[in-house]
Amino acid sequence: MSGPVTVSAVNQLIGNCVVPEQLARELRRADLFIQMAVTSAYSAISGLPADKLHPEEIGVFIGTAYGPLETNFELLGSLINEGEGQISPTLFSHSVYNAAAGYVARLLEIRGPVMTITNYGWPFLIALEEGRVAVSTGRIARAVVIGVETYSELLADAYRRFLQVDTVPWERSAVAWVLEPAGAAKGFCRLQGINLCEYEAQPADLLTRRGETLTGCGLPPEIPRHPMAYAIALSEAISSYDKLPAQQHCWLINASFGRAEINLAG
Amino acid sequence: MDGRINTVSSSLPVAVTGVGCLSGGGADVERLWRNLGRAVVNCHPVPGYLFNTVLDYPVFAAPADCFSERACRLVVETSPQFSRESVSRTVLLACSAAAEALIQAGVSVPYLQSVRVGIALGTTVGCTFHNEEYFSAWQKGLAPDLGPIQFHLAGNVASALHRILGTSGPSAVINNACASGTDAIGVARNWLATGQCDIAIAGGADALSRVAYNGFASLMLVDKEACRPFNKNRQGLNLGEGAGVMVLERQESSFSRQVQPLGWVRGYGCAADAWHPTAPHPEGRGLKAALRQALRDCGSEKLVPALINAHGTGTKANDKAETAALAAIFPQTEELVVVSTKGLTGHTLGAAGGIEAILTLIALRAGFTPGTVGCLESDLELSLRPLIQTDNRQLAGTWGISQSLAFGGGNAVLVIEAAS
Numbered sequence: 001m002s003g004p005v006t007v008s009a010v011n012q013l014i015g016n017c018v019v020p021e022q023l024a025r026e027l028r029r030a031d032l033f034i035q036m037a038v039t040s041a042y043s044a045i046s047g048l049p050a051d052k053l054h055p056e057e058i059g060v061f062i063g064t065a066y067g068p069l070e071t072n073f074e075l076l077g078s079l080i081n082e083g084e085g086q087i088s089p090t091l092f093s094h095s096v097y098n099a100a101a102g103y104v105a106r107l108l109e110i111r112g113p114v115m116t117i118t119n120y121g122w123p124f125l126i127a128l129e130e131g132r133v134a135v136s137t138g139r140i141a142r143a144v145v146i147g148v149e150t151y152s153e154l155l156a157d158a159y160r161r162f163l164q165v166d167t168v169p170w171e172r173s174a175v176a177w178v179l180e181p182a183g184a185a186k187g188f189c190r191l192q193g194i195n196l197c198e199y200e201a202q203p204a205d206l207l208t209r210r211g212e213t214l215t216g217c218g219l220p221p222e223i224p225r226h227p228m229a230y231a232i233a234l235s236e237a238i239s240s241y242d243k244l245p246a247q248q249h250c251w252l253i254n255a256s257f258g259r260a261e262i263n264l265a266g
Numbered sequence: 267m268d269g270r271i272n273t274v275s276s277s278l279p280v281a282v283t284g285v286g287c288l289s290g291g292g293a294d295v296e297r298l299w300r301n302l303g304r305a306v307v308n309c310h311p312v313p314g315y316l317f318n319t320v321l322d323y324p325v326f327a328a329p330a331d332c333f334s335e336r337a338c339r340l341v342v343e344t345s346p347q348f349s350r351e352s353v354s355r356t357v358l359l360a361c362s363a364a365a366e367a368l369i370q371a372g373v374s375v376p377y378l379q380s381v382r383v384g385i386a387l388g389t390t391v392g393c394t395f396h397n398e399e400y401f402s403a404w405q406k407g408l409a410p411d412l413g414p415i416q417f418h419l420a421g422n423v424a425s426a427l428h429r430i431l432g433t434s435g436p437s438a439v440i441n442n443a444c445a446s447g448t449d450a451i452g453v454a455r456n457w458l459a460t461g462q463c464d465i466a467i468a469g470g471a472d473a474l475s476r477v478a479y480n481g482f483a484s485l486m487l488v489d490k491e492a493c494r495p496f497n498k499n500r501q502g503l504n505l506g507e508g509a510g511v512m513v514l515e516r517q518e519s520s521f522s523r524q525v526q527p528l529g530w531v532r533g534y535g536c537a538a539d540a541w542h543p544t545a546p547h548p549e550g551r552g553l554k555a556a557l558r559q560a561l562r563d564c565g566s567e568k569l570v571p572a573l574i575n576a577h578g579t580g581t582k583a584n585d586k587a588e589t590a591a592l593a594a595i596f597p598q599t600e601e602l603v604v605v606s607t608k609g610l611t612g613h614t615l616g617a618a619g620g621i622e623a624i625l626t627l628i629a630l631r632a633g634f635t636p637g638t639v640g641c642l643e644s645d646l647e648l649s650l651r652p653l654i655q656t657d658n659r660q661l662a663g664t665w666g667i668s669q670s671l672a673f674g675g676g677n678a679v680l681v682i683e684a685a686s
Contacts, residue, residue: 097443
């Protein structure tokens with residue numbers, strides 16, 4: 001009882017986050033994690049033709065490894081430096097991992113399922129599969145799937161010390177894909193399914209992405225060693241899917257911490 | 267709605283073959299249920315084994331040693347090198363609940379390690395880095411030992427449980443704040459329905475933390491006495507900790523293992539308020555949508571559940587919004603049996619949905635529910651009358667609802683049927 005699902009829009013947001021004017025007031029107190037997620041989702045949706053989907057027919061699925069880490073540390077710093085009973089309620093509410101999903105839902109008027117998933121391996125792919133199943137089974141007519149990481153200076157310090165390097169390869173970034181029933185929307189390609197298998201790994205390998213490689217037509221042979229690199233590479237490849245010589249693909253991601261398989265069709 | 271939603275029920279019956287719980291209300295399912303009937307309230311100042319605080323909001327703490335004998339015996343078989351110091355308290359709680367559930371389900375370790383096991387667990391605190399010592403040292407420009415970072419990276423609750431059990435299959439930690447545990451069971455049900463795994467371990471786990479404790483205090487949502495859900499003069503919630511885990515399987519899997527299901531997860535709905543960062547929509551807009559979705563999903567839109575285990579935190583806003591939504595979806599409010607079990611467990615955040623789904627199933631199986639612990643005088647301003655503490659009730663059916671509301675406007679609903 002499932003139908004094909006198409007990727008109908010893709011957005012990537014790397015580095016600086018310019019909040020759209022329409023959202024600036026609502027996002028003025030939001031942290032960078034929330035701003036990145038909302039801005040990327042807004043940009044992805046704004047490219048779609050106007051339609052009359054009911055808000056309950058749209059869902060949000062966010063995948064993140066580290067969540068609003070800087071806000072968490074700001075909160076921890078406040079507790080340590082200023083003492084108990086002094087925490088800002090706004091800061092606390094923004095430190096909760098699903099705060100971004102709540103903002104996306106509220107600002108983009110989405111009232112279907114809203115899900116935030118964390119995993120140190122490929123959280124965006126887990127969110128993508130949840131969104132795909134929700135659309136495929138007819139539970140919703142559109143899934144907005146977001147991958148977002150804003151990191152923190154503490155995490156960067158750990159990365160540098162784990163690998164004995166001077167710089168970190170990441171910039172804060174977000175990607176947003178829109179999934180819809182294949183018959184209802186034009187899109188880049190059909191997303192047929194994602195299979196994931198995790199392996200036991202050294203904890204540091206999850207941060208430093210040891211051995212992570214992508215294989216498949218249209219994918220880059222090498223990617224930077226950071227937790228959003230795979231999501232950015234997949235987003236770029238999807239955006240130019242129509243230029244690929246064949247239209248049926250199985251993209252593979254291998255790493256010391258697992259294996260992922262993404263099945264696509266033109 | 268414009269009719270374009272072609273809602274497809276997973277229709278595949280997903281059987282519950284084992285349940286496991288640990289919380290301040292009881293160290294396993296049997297004791298939790300017994301204490302609910304006796305209205306035992308284990309709500310005390312924060313014990314020193316958790317953290318030190320100058321604030322005076324009481325909590326429902328699990329025992330200091332939250333790694334059960336059952337869990338010890340299980341890990342000897344699955345992971346002989348396992349050291350409990352290598353994982354967080356949240357993981358230990360999850361492992362204890364999982365061990366109880368797996369034993370009840372009659373799942374042997376060789377079987378568990380030979381099939382695809384989906385692990386979906388909800389948490390809030392369990393995914394955050396709260397090591398104050400490391401953070402303080404780093405803030406001072408020192409280069410503290412990276413052990414706490416490694417500990418944190420190894421601590422994703424679902425991945426950690428896979429590692430401890432020696433299992434493989436899909437894994438996800440659901441971070442939908444207070445609805446996480448309910449959503450995790452919904453996600454696992456979908457995995458089984460779509461064939462992504464053969465058996466699932468699903469629910470939630472959360473340990474108490476000083477950061478969350480201070481955070482809820484900052485929101486002025488906590489009561490300085492034991493919480494009183496739905497009570498006239500309720501003053502807020504008490505935080506708690508614990509874990510609640512179900513073993514889920516496709517019907518044919520339980521049949522082929524010759525295990526009698528305890529019941530079934532029949533429907534799941536999840537919807538957003540799209541309203542406010544922390545407060546629920548005053549009329550429970552998202553909850554109504556989630557309830558409708560769950561009823562459609564179970565194929566019985568006109569269902570009148572025999573029991574509704576509400577989120578019922580004891581905050582003024584939650585209890586009002588939640589009862590408003592229930593009264594709108596089930597207009598026959600006189601027939602409704604609505605309770606909250608947070609007077610027994612406190613609000614266990616990411617674990618709440620797991621624990622409450624289990625208590626719903628146990629009550630439905632017993633054909634009986636105790637009233638709402640802590641609620642001694644109904645709030646007449648609510649849209650319906652949940653059971654007060656002294657109002658124990660026989661149930662008129664085997665289908666019930668367990669529901670959760672969350673920060674960020676998330677709402678999640680499970681429809682559960684007990685095997686007779």
